[in-house]
Every structure is written in C-alpha cells, then in structure tokens.
Amino acid sequence: MTVTKGVKDLRKTEVRNNKIRETGLSDRIFGALVIVLSILCFLIILYPLWFVIIASISNSDLVNQGKVTLWPVDVRFYGFQQVFQDSRIWNGYVNTIIYVVAGTALNLAVTMPAAYALSRPDFRARNVVMTYFVFTMYFSGGLVPLYMTISNLGLISTKWILIIFVAVNTYNLIIARTFIQNSIPNDLYEAAILDGCSHFTYFWKVVIPLSKAVISVELLYYGVFHWNDYFNALLYNYKESNEPLQMVLRRILLLNEAFSSGSGGVQGGYAQSSADQVKYAVMIVSTVPILCVYPFVQKYFEKGVMIGAVKG
Amino acid sequence: MRGNERIIQTGKKKGIGWYLAHDWQLWVMLLPAVVYIFIFCYIPMYGAQLAFREYSFETGITGGKWVGFKYFEQYFNSSMFGSTLRNTFIISATSIILGFPAPIILALIINQLRNAKWKRTVQTTVYIPYFISTVVLVSMINVLFAKKGGVLSDFMKMLHLVPENANLIGQAKYFVGMYVGSGIWQSMGWNSIIYIAALSSVDTQLYDAAKIDGANRWQRVRHIEFPVLVPTIMILLIMNMGGILNVGFDKVFLMQNSLNLSASQVISTYVYDVGVKSSQFSFGSAVGLFTNVVNFIFLLAANWASKKITGSGLM
Numbered sequence: 001m002t003v004t005k006g007v008k009d010l011r012k013t014e015v016r017n018n019k020i021r022e023t024g025l026s027d028r029i030f031g032a033l034v035i036v037l038s039i040l041c042f043l044i045i046l047y048p049l050w051f052v053i054i055a056s057i058s059n060s061d062l063v064n065q066g067k068v069t070l071w072p073v074d075v076r077f078y079g080f081q082q083v084f085q086d087s088r089i090w091n092g093y094v095n096t097i098i099y100v101v102a103g104t105a106l107n108l109a110v111t112m113p114a115a116y117a118l119s120r121p122d123f124r125a126r127n128v129v130m131t132y133f134v135f136t137m138y139f140s141g142g143l144v145p146l147y148m149t150i151s152n153l154g155l156i157s158t159k160w161i162l163i164i165f166v167a168v169n170t171y172n173l174i175i176a177r178t179f180i181q182n183s184i185p186n187d188l189y190e191a192a193i194l195d196g197c198s199h200f201t202y203f204w205k206v207v208i209p210l211s212k213a214v215i216s217v218e219l220l221y222y223g224v225f226h227w228n229d230y231f232n233a234l235l236y237n238y239k240e241s242n243e244p245l246q247m248v249l250r251r252i253l254l255l256n257e258a259f260s261s262g263s264g265g266v267q268g269g270y271a272q273s274s275a276d277q278v279k280y281a282v283m284i285v286s287t288v289p290i291l292c293v294y295p296f297v298q299k300y301f302e303k304g305v306m307i308g309a310v311k312g
Numbered sequence: 313m314r315g316n317e318r319i320i321q322t323g324k325k326k327g328i329g330w331y332l333a334h335d336w337q338l339w340v341m342l343l344p345a346v347v348y349i350f351i352f353c354y355i356p357m358y359g360a361q362l363a364f365r366e367y368s369f370e371t372g373i374t375g376g377k378w379v380g381f382k383y384f385e386q387y388f389n390s391s392m393f394g395s396t397l398r399n400t401f402i403i404s405a406t407s408i409i410l411g412f413p414a415p416i417i418l419a420l421i422i423n424q425l426r427n428a429k430w431k432r433t434v435q436t437t438v439y440i441p442y443f444i445s446t447v448v449l450v451s452m453i454n455v456l457f458a459k460k461g462g463v464l465s466d467f468m469k470m471l472h473l474v475p476e477n478a479n480l481i482g483q484a485k486y487f488v489g490m491y492v493g494s495g496i497w498q499s500m501g502w503n504s505i506i507y508i509a510a511l512s513s514v515d516t517q518l519y520d521a522a523k524i525d526g527a528n529r530w531q532r533v534r535h536i537e538f539p540v541l542v543p544t545i546m547i548l549l550i551m552n553m554g555g556i557l558n559v560g561f562d563k564v565f566l567m568q569n570s571l572n573l574s575a576s577q578v579i580s581t582y583v584y585d586v587g588v589k590s591s592q593f594s595f596g597s598a599v600g601l602f603t604n605v606v607n608f609i610f611l612l613a614a615n616w617a618s619k620k621i622t623g624s625g626l627m
Contacts, residue, residue, distance in 0.1 A: 026530070030530050045437050051456065066461040114346075125335070144597040147587070227445070230446065279455070287443065
C-alpha cells in the first residue's frame with residue numbers, strides 16, 4: 001500500500017531513517033511490555049495449579065492458616081494414601097473410563113462419516129442437511145422436554161445415556177467437515193472413482209488416514225467433554241454405581257461428604273485435620289490423566305484446529 | 313464454500329428419487345447423526361409444546377389440556393422472573409465484555425514473543441486450565457478464596473482490592489466477579505488457540521513492507537495483525553451473542569450456595585429447580601422455551617448487525 005509511495009519518494013528517506021531510530025526505542029519498550037505481560041499471564045495461570053500441588057503434600061493445618069504459599073511445608077502424603085484406598089473414587093474412575101472410551105468411540109463413528117458426506121461437493125442435499133444440524137446449535141426444546149424424551153426412552157439411570165448422550169456435536173461436525181473439504185484434494189476422489197471405488201472404501205482407505213489431524217481434535221474435544229461431564233450424570237443418572245468420577249468428586253469436594261474408607265485405624269482428630277489434604281489430592285488424581293492426553297495429540301491438534309476452524 | 317461448481321451438469325432435471333439412489337452411500341453415512349439429532353434435538357423441540365399444556369402422566373407430553381400462555385404468565389408475574397433474568401443477563405454480559413477480549417489480547421501477546429522456548433512454555437501453560445473439570449475448578453475457587461486462610465483472598469486483602477472482612481464465596485456481590493474471573497482464567501488460553509492460528513496466516517510480506525515504512529511494533533499489531541483477526545472475532549462474537557441467556561448451568565450450579573443465591577439464581581438453574589427437581593414440567597418448559605426464543609432473537613440481531621457493519625455473518 002504505502003510501501004510504493006515510500007520507496008518512490010527519495011527525499012523522505014532521511015525522515016524515514018529518523019523514524020526507524022525513533023521506533024527503535026518504542027519497539028524496545030513495546031518488547032519489554034510484552035514480556036512483562038506474558039510473565040504476568042504465565043504466573044496468574046500457573047499459581048493456582050501450583051498451590052493445589054503444594055497444598056496436597058503439606059500439613060493441612062498450616063494450609064488452612066494460610067502459611068503455605070510458595071513451597072510445601074511439613075511434607076506428608078496422607079492425602080494421596082487415602083485417595084488410593086477409597087473405593088468410591090476407583091468405582092468412579094472405572095465408570096468414567098467406560099464413558100470416555102465408549103462415548104468417544106461412538107462420537108467418532110457417528111461424526112466422521114457424517115462429516116465426510118457433508119463435505120462431498122456433489123452431494124445435492126448437503127445444504128439442507130447442514131441447516132438441519134446447524135439449527136440445533138441455536139435453538140433447542142429446552143431442558144425439561146429433553147429430560148422427558150430421555151425418560152420416555154427408558155434411559156434414565158442407565159450407563160447407556162452417559163455413553164450415547166451428545167453422540168454428535170454440531171460444532172465438532174463442522175470442524176471435521178471443513179477439514180475434509182479443504183485439506184483432502186478432490187483429485188484423489190476422482191482417481192478413486194475411476195478405479196471403481198465406493199464412498200465407503202474411499203472414506204475408509206483415503207479420508208480416514210489423511211484426517212489424523214482433525215481426528216485428534218475430535219478425540220480431544222469429545223474426550224475432555226466425557227471426562228469432565230458431571231451435568232448429564234446429575235440430570236440423567238440417579239444410581240450411585242453408575243456415577244462417573246466427576247459426580248464422586250462433587251460429593252467429596254463440594255458436598256463435603258466424609259472420607260470414610262481406610263480411617264479405621266486412624267485417630268479421629270488426625271483424620272479430621274487431614275481431610276483437606278485429601279481434597280487437594282483428589283483434585284490432582286482426577287485431573288492428571290486427562291492432562292496427560294494432551295501432549296500426545298498436541299502435534300496434530302494445532303494443525304487440525306487451524307485448518308478445521310479458521311477457514312470454516 | 314467451494315464445491316457447487318463440481319456438480320455435474322447434465323442439463324436434465326432429476327427427481328428426488330434419482331438423487332437418493334445416486335447418493336445412497338452418503339445417506340447411509342449420515343444416517344446415525346441425522347437420527348441422533350432427530351431424537352435428541354427435534355423431538356424435544358416438538359415436546360416444547362408442553363409449555364402450553366397441562367402435564368399429566370396418562371397422556372404424556374403432547375396430550376395434556378391446552379392452556380395457552382398460562383405458564384408464561386405465571387413466570388412473568390412471579391418474583392423470580394425479574395431476578396433470574398437480571399442475574400443471567402449480568403453474568404452473561406460481563407462474561408462477554410471482559411471475557412471475550414481476553415483471548416484476543418493473549419494471542420497478540422503470545423504472537424509477539426520472540427523467544428521460541430518461552431513462547432512455547434507460555435502457550436502450553438495457558439492451555440492447562442481448560443482440562444480442569446468444573447467440579448475441580450469450583451473446589452479450587454472455594455479453597456483459594458476461602459474467607460479464612462484462602463491464599464488468593466488473603467493476597468487480595470493485602471493489596472486492599474477487597475475489604476478485610478470480605479467473604480468472596482459467600483457474598484452475593486462478589487459472585488459475578490468470581491464467576492467471570494474464574495471463567496477467564498480457565499478458558500482464556502484455550503480460546504486463544506484459534507486466534508493464534510489465524511495470526512499465523514498473516515502474510516510476512518506485510519511485515520516487511522510495514523518495517524520499510526517505518527511502522528513500529530505496536531503499529532504493526534494495530535494495522536496488520538488485528539485486522540486479520542476481525543472475521544474470526546465477528547463470528548465468535550455472534551455465536552456468543554446467541555448464548556446471551558445461556559449461562560452455563562454447570563458452573564453456576566456448583567458455585568451456588570444459600571448465601572449468594574440472590575445473585576446466582578440464573579434461568580438455567582431455575583429451570584432445573586422447578587422443572588426437574590420439583591417436577592413442574594409445564595412451568596419448567598415454559599421458562600426454558602422463553603429463554604431459547606430470546607437467545608434466538610439475540611443471535612439473529614447480532615448476525616444482522618454484523619452483516620451490516622462488517623459484511624460477514626454466520627448465516
């Protein structure tokens with residue numbers, strides 16, 4: 001734009017040189033400001049996480065008095081011992097793993113083929129079907145009618161509802177569709193068709209292997225949803241044996257349900273003072289597994305988000 | 313959208329039957345998603361007529377006596393109408409006003425970092441809170457901001473940001489701040505991904521040109537990077553507007569306690585309380601339907617405004 005003007009006007013060269021020197025200083029200030037702000041963001045995000053970690057291995061009495069701020073004090077692992085002995089947590093863990101694995105597998109099995117179909121430019125109904133999906137993003141019948149529908153299907157308090165609920169999320173569907181549409185060359189399809197390939201074979205043999213990036217995005221979105229979901233369990237499940245981890249956590253962390261297991265041999269006073277340590281340990285034990293997933297999909301993830309979402 | 317040019321032109325009009333036969337494989341692949349959406353989205357939409365009917369166990373959702381707007385009037389005339397609507401709106405508007413720019417600013421900051429290692433570290437760290445569940449997040453708030461011995465509440469008192477006797481969790485006036493602040497903390501980093509991705513698509517020639525022109529770094533951010541983000545910002549803003557009355561049930565419900573209820577009872581938690589917990593199905597449906605209609609109107613308005621102003625919209 002202004003480049004050509006600037007290059008043409010030789011007499012302004014001097015002025016420009018001055019400007020560069022000037023901006024040298026302002027750029028340095030700007031650079032320093034950026035670094036300070038980034039450090040600030042970093043600390044704000046990190047400190048609460050760090051605090052949970054040090055509080056989980058410090059003496060709870062000191063934590064409650066606000067004496068543990070930067071480093072663990074009077075290190076003990078009582079909290080973790082208690083957590084690993086608690087059967088409710090393990091039951092919740094097992095249920096959550098079932099919901100995450102089965103639920104996410106179902107999500108992918110429903111979302112990916114649908115995304116492929118909607119990505120086909122020669123599919124005449126695609127705009128109509130797309131509208132059919134997109135409309136549900138912005139309008140819904142509401143909680144009560146949904147609850148009654150699920151209840152009429154006889155799914156209340158079954159493991160099934162927590163697996164099949166939100167089998168396909170429209171937003172995720174759009175991401176997958178956009179990715180397939182933009183990053184898989186149509187020439188491949190035409191070549192495959194010439195070889196007598198059906199949509200099924202093409203999807204399975206070509207599209208899926210080329211969609212690793214977006215599959216990792218979907219895995220992450222759906223997986224984190226299933227792992228962290230307590231809301232649907234609260235609404236549609238009233239059976240303790242089906243409770244996912246988050247519901248167990250809610251009872252322990254927020255409803256202050258006593259930590260009973262393994263306390264047989266422990267003195268009452270001791271158990272009481274360490275009850276809070278248990279809470280911090282619970283937070284860590286329930287979060288670490290899902291955090292560990294991220295580095296594995298990170299490589300593909302950022303690429304997938306970029307292609308799937310930005311161009312949408 | 314590209315693609316329509318690919319449709320094979322044969323000149324002859326074909327019936328629906330031909331297309332069904334031609335695309336049957338694609339239909340098969342779509343079927344599970346279509347059926348699922350039908351059962352879990354469209355059937356409840358049809359069931360929303362319960363808002364206009366009396367509910368009875370014998371006749372089910374759609375068989376009750378038609379009562380028109382009785383339950384809507386009941387809601388509009390109840391004392392809960394004003395307070396739930398106000399609370400919802402305040403929480404939502406504050407979330408959008410404060411929470412929406414946060415990831416954009418963060419993305420611009422991260423994009424400015426020159427040291428690749430530090431950039432990587434910041435980026436990875438700010439993603440972490442996204443993986444923390446609402447239950448754990450709310451319990452973290454409860455301990456960090458506890459009235460006695462909460463590390464962060466003590467810190468804020470030390471800086472005189474809040475009075476000495478403040479109870480950040482138990483007092484209604486702090487609820488919105490706690491809700492929005494924790495929301496920004498949790499999602500700022502994650503939401504910045506999409507902006508960082510958009511920024512990586514900036515043409516580097518523009519930077520060189522700007523440098524020759526003597527633009528300083530701030531000017532480059534202001535005139536090159538920010539404009540690149542505008543389309544993404546608009547789309548996300550419209551989508552946010554469409555959820556103006558959709559304050560997430562999850563977190564509010566968990567952060568609610570008897571002390572802060574006057575600020576924390578929002579429409580969605582109210583629907584749960586009356587509709588599901590106390591089984592006033594018709595009344596709950598009416599409140600829910602009202603919210604959805606308002607949301608939809610907001611969405612359409614935002615979309616219309618965006619089209620007028622920037623020329624790009626959602627639909």
